Amino acid sequence: MKYTLKNESIMSFNDSEGTRFPKYTSQLINWANQNAQGTRPRIVGQLSDLFPEFQESGEDMTIENWRKWYIERHPMAIDTAADKIEAQIENLRSAIELIDREMIEAWVEDLVITKTFNGLYVQRAILASLAEQRRASYRLATPAEESTGIDGYVGATPYSIKPHTYKNMERLPEEICEKMIYYTKTKTGLSIEVEE
Incomplete structure (x- = not known):
């Protein structure tokens, strides 16, 4: 038997509700985070190692217990990550002010002509x-x-x-x-x- 399980269903089965963000904001924060590297393991820990530790801790598997367990071990991680991302958002805010139609056309031409030529040839x-x-x-x-x-x-x-x-x-x-x-x-x- 094969089937898929959507993220919304996983959250529902795990009794955990995701945060809803206004349109485009999550994409912008994600983009800023990629540049800022705010959620790298050196900032927030290696989550793929930490979560199994949490599972072995004997705590009940609830999102509240995970939050408490994680924050006890990494009390400054979320603030530090948010600081890095916020600084990058300010950089993006400043950059957006510089973008006009002429720059957009130059960007599109660079992508369609120059980058395509150099990427494919x-x-x-x-x-x-x-x-x-x-x-x-x-x-x-x-x-x-x-x-x-x-x-x-x-x-x-x-x-x-x-x-x-x-x-x-x-x-x-x-x-x-x-x-x-x-x-x-x-x-x-x-x-x-x-x-x-």
């Missing part, structure tokens, strides 16, 4: 960076070369460039005989693995 950047490391020239493949699985050359060596997930595919859509370059997109750029 990684072959040139990968070949250029590898060529720089090897002190060699590079070039993108011709359409005829692309049809054989080559994305470009560094010096005289042909390479095929694929996302790292391609490496783990059980049945590949094509057979590539060239050296491979695998990449993984990260939060800060690309992680690249070059086959030697």
